[in-house]
Amino acid sequence: xxxxxxxxxxxxxxxxxxxxxxxxxxxxxxxxxxxxxxxxxxxxxxxxxxxxxxxxxxxxxxxxxxxxxxxxxxxxxxxxxxxxxxxxxxxxxxxxxxxxxxxxxxxxxxxxxxxxxxxxxxxxxxxxxxxxxxxxxxxxxxxxxxxxxxxxxxxxxxxxxxxxxxxxxxxxxxxxxxxxxxxxxxxxxxxxxxxxxxxxxxxxxxxxxxxxxxxxxxxxxxxxxxxxxxxxxxxxxxxxxxxxxxxxxxxxxxxxxxxxxxxxxxxxxxxxxxxxxxxxxxxxxxxxxxxxxxxxxxxxxxxxxxxxxxxxxxxxxxxxxxxxxxxxxxxxxxxxxxxxxxxxxxxxxxxxxxxxxxxxxxxxxxxxxxxxxxxxxxxxxxxxxxxxxxxxxxxxxxxxxxxxxxxxxxxxxxxxxxxxxxxxxxxxxxxxxxxxxxxxxxxxx
Amino acid sequence: xxxxxxxxxxxxxxxxxxxxxxxxxxxxxxxxxxxxxxxxxxxxxxxxxxxxxxxxxxxxxxxxxxxxxxxxxxxxxxxxxxxxxxxxxxxxxxxxxxxxxxxxxxxxxxxxxxxxxxxxxxxxxxxxxxxxxxxxxxxxxxxxxxxxxxxxxxxxxxxxxxxxxxxxxxxxxxxxxxxxxxxxxxxxxxxxxxxxxxxxxxxxxxxxxxxxxxxxxxxxxxxxxxxxxxxxxxxxxxxxxxxxxxxxxxxxxxxxxxxxxxxxxxxxxxxxxxxxxxxxxxxxxxxx
Numbered sequence: 001x002x003x004x005x006x007x008x009x010x011x012x013x014x015x016x017x018x019x020x021x022x023x024x025x026x027x028x029x030x031x032x033x034x035x036x037x038x039x040x041x042x043x044x045x046x047x048x049x050x051x052x053x054x055x056x057x058x059x060x061x062x063x064x065x066x067x068x069x070x071x072x073x074x075x076x077x078x079x080x081x082x083x084x085x086x087x088x089x090x091x092x093x094x095x096x097x098x099x100x101x102x103x104x105x106x107x108x109x110x111x112x113x114x115x116x117x118x119x120x121x122x123x124x125x126x127x128x129x130x131x132x133x134x135x136x137x138x139x140x141x142x143x144x145x146x147x148x149x150x151x152x153x154x155x156x157x158x159x160x161x162x163x164x165x166x167x168x169x170x171x172x173x174x175x176x177x178x179x180x181x182x183x184x185x186x187x188x189x190x191x192x193x194x195x196x197x198x199x200x201x202x203x204x205x206x207x208x209x210x211x212x213x214x215x216x217x218x219x220x221x222x223x224x225x226x227x228x229x230x231x232x233x234x235x236x237x238x239x240x241x242x243x244x245x246x247x248x249x250x251x252x253x254x255x256x257x258x259x260x261x262x263x264x265x266x267x268x269x270x271x272x273x274x275x276x277x278x279x280x281x282x283x284x285x286x287x288x289x290x291x292x293x294x295x296x297x298x299x300x301x302x303x304x305x306x307x308x309x310x311x312x313x314x315x316x317x318x319x320x321x322x323x324x325x326x327x328x329x330x331x332x333x334x335x336x337x338x339x340x341x342x343x344x345x346x347x348x349x350x351x352x353x354x355x356x357x358x359x360x361x362x363x364x365x366x367x368x369x370x371x372x373x374x375x376x377x378x379x380x381x382x383x384x385x386x387x388x389x390x391x392x393x394x395x396x397x398x399x400x401x402x403x404x405x406x407x408x409x410x411x412x413x414x415x416x417x418x419x420x421x422x423x424x425x426x427x428x429x430x431x432x433x434x435x436x437x438x439x440x441x442x443x444x445x
Numbered sequence: 446x447x448x449x450x451x452x453x454x455x456x457x458x459x460x461x462x463x464x465x466x467x468x469x470x471x472x473x474x475x476x477x478x479x480x481x482x483x484x485x486x487x488x489x490x491x492x493x494x495x496x497x498x499x500x501x502x503x504x505x506x507x508x509x510x511x512x513x514x515x516x517x518x519x520x521x522x523x524x525x526x527x528x529x530x531x532x533x534x535x536x537x538x539x540x541x542x543x544x545x546x547x548x549x550x551x552x553x554x555x556x557x558x559x560x561x562x563x564x565x566x567x568x569x570x571x572x573x574x575x576x577x578x579x580x581x582x583x584x585x586x587x588x589x590x591x592x593x594x595x596x597x598x599x600x601x602x603x604x605x606x607x608x609x610x611x612x613x614x615x616x617x618x619x620x621x622x623x624x625x626x627x628x629x630x631x632x633x634x635x636x637x638x639x640x641x642x643x644x645x646x647x648x649x650x651x652x653x654x655x656x657x658x659x660x661x662x663x664x665x666x667x668x669x670x671x672x673x674x675x676x677x678x679x680x681x682x683x684x685x686x687x688x689x690x691x692x693x694x695x696x697x698x699x700x701x702x703x704x705x706x707x708x709x710x711x712x713x714x715x716x717x718x719x720x721x722x723x724x725x726x727x728x729x730x731x732x733x
Contacts, residue, residue: 064673066673068691069518069691069692070691072518096518096673096675097518097675097691098673099689099690099691101689101690106672106673109669109672110581110672113585113590113591113672113673114672114673115673272493275489275490275690275693275694275697276490276493278489278490278694279488279489279490279491279492279694282487282488282489283487283488283492285494294690294691295694298489298694298695302489
């Protein structure tokens with residue numbers, strides 16, 4: 001009797017759990033069906049503000065916007081402007097702080113409870129598209145958005161939809177989602193910052209640390225990319241990471257050069273979370289570090305006048321200076337496919353990704369714009385940070401179409417190379433490590 | 446061999462104390478670290494070169510409660526209040542329901558009493574997060590996601606299933622008391638409130654404590670229910686939010702301070718009720 005009851009209870013509970021999952025899928029599918037409704041006006045616009053006709057029947061619009069915490073106040077201001085622009089309609093728009101790194105996860109948890117308009121980094125795009133929770137850019141807006149933003153951001157934001165057509169899924173927001181080198185210019189000179197050797201030597205001389213997060217695949221893939229093992233989207237199966245053809249001997253040599261340098265500067269080269277860079281600048285223990293654009297502001301605050309920025313340095317491999325290749329992505333503004341006010345959400349996303357808003361974000365937050373006109377503005381061309389990011393973006397792999405199996409093996413590669421017991425002179429072990437890493441990324445191991 | 450008994454005892458005791466001291470240090474060091482660094486002035490996030498802060502300050506606590514130096518989305522006083530309110534309500538509801546269920550199982554004899562107890566046991570054995578998605582969608586259907594009411598419901602409604610310990614305690618109270626009261630004309634209800642409950646202080650305290658602590662420590666359920674509704678966060682998810690990428694640089698030290706502050710209400714309640722607590726746990730365990 002007890003057993004039967006137990007099985008019964010277990011059955012009931014499993015059933016309810018599945019019911020939960022069922023709810024989610026049905027939400028997602030209803031989301032994608034409302035996509036088509038939002039793109040009914042297919043005449044095309046030529047500015048980030050549009051005609052009232054694009055709203056369709058929508059009025060008394062209630063929208064939720066997700067923005068990273070640092071941007072919340074600015075987005076609120078921009079939304080006030082948005083309301084003024086469309087003063088004939090009434091809006092109730094809330095802005096909620098939601099980290100971009102988490103955006104896709106939160107969207108997939110329950111799209112109907114998520115924001116109508118949200119910003120996210122480029123690598124999350126396929127997840128969002130696969131789950132059908134993101135609405136493509138409205139047909140009428142697509143040409144305008146394409147003409148206004150840099151080609152790379154449009155290319156990375158375009159994926160094939162379920163019918164196999166190329167579809168632009170999100171509005172480009174920034175062209176800066178990557179890491180570069182920040183340094184204390186009293187420790188590292190501009191000349192030193194050009195080479196990894198110079199930077200490390202300068203840090204060592206001053207008794208300060210060089211911080212690089214070798215345990216995180218996002219940063220550690222620099223080792224593999226610089227060695228030549230660059231990524232090239234996904235295989236046709238849509239899940240396996242594709243790598244470009246590369247010279248294995250050369251790659252092994254490069255990895256050995258890294259390991260040698262790390263060993264030589266043990267104590268100076270430290271593998272720590274990037275958040276330690278700003279902290280280290282503040283208490284004077286860090287001389288230079290590799291950190292992302294999102295930490296620019298806090299790094300600047302910590303260093304004040306001593307702040308220096310440069311693209312990633314070069315490393316000397318057999319007498320030849322090789323540029324470090326990084327992972328580089330973009331940020332987008334997406335529209336929730338299950339938004340109750342799809343047209344208004346599209347119009348708001350268009351507005352927020354428009355030239356004026358991008359310029360304000362560059363001025364106030366230091367974000368690198370994707371908008372071509374803002375890119376030409378002198379606040380961008382004269383910014384050391386944005387120039388460093390731009391230079392680095394030319395030496396990078398695009399953070400789009402990344403297999404979910406990519407990060408951990410890359411982090412493992414980094415951890416191995418910086419480990420005390422790693423022998424930089426052992427070419428065979430290095431070769432095996434590289435091969436294993438690639439095999440694990442491709443899930444062949 | 447040491448001949449003197451006295452000496453031998455001293456050596457043995459010394460060894461035991463040494464081991465206990467080491468264990469004690471291991472156990473308490475995270476707390477000491479936490480408290481120390483919540484007063485740290487320098488650095489932004491963890492400092493990895495040394496353990497004892499160089500400069501001391503109260504600023505982290507002040508910032509935590511005034512919200513100075515950060516963005517509006519982090520609102521610790523509000524989260525603290527939320528948690529406190531949820532804790533109070535779920536504490537009252539679950540204490541009452543646990544005690545009533547235990548009383549019924551201990552004193553009343555009804556059909557399938559045993560079966561109900563078994564079902565209760567079995568349900569209690571499933572891990573809580575198994576039903577979490579179901580709970581989320583049920584709450585969503587009721588339009589309660591992101592509200593504090595939802596939390597109170599979740600924390601207190603299943604509480605009756607944890608009847609075992611209090612039932613064990615009630616079983617130790619002689620039935621003769623019930624019988625005497627019945628002869629005097631008391632109903633079952635009156636017996637519970639007027640006879641059994643006043644005699645069960647230890648177990649009441651135990652139940653109050655456990656159900657009060659729940660909301661302060663629960664993370665997963667609160668996280669799922671609250672989603673992005675920052676205003677209704679509890680301290681557990683709020684503190685975790687402080688460690689997310691967007692916030693960690695500004696809020697790491699406030700996070701440490703917040704963790705210390707969270708311990709305050711629980712500690713106070715515990716100190717106040719401590720002498721009953723030990724009694725309650727042992728008494729309930731005598732006859733389970």
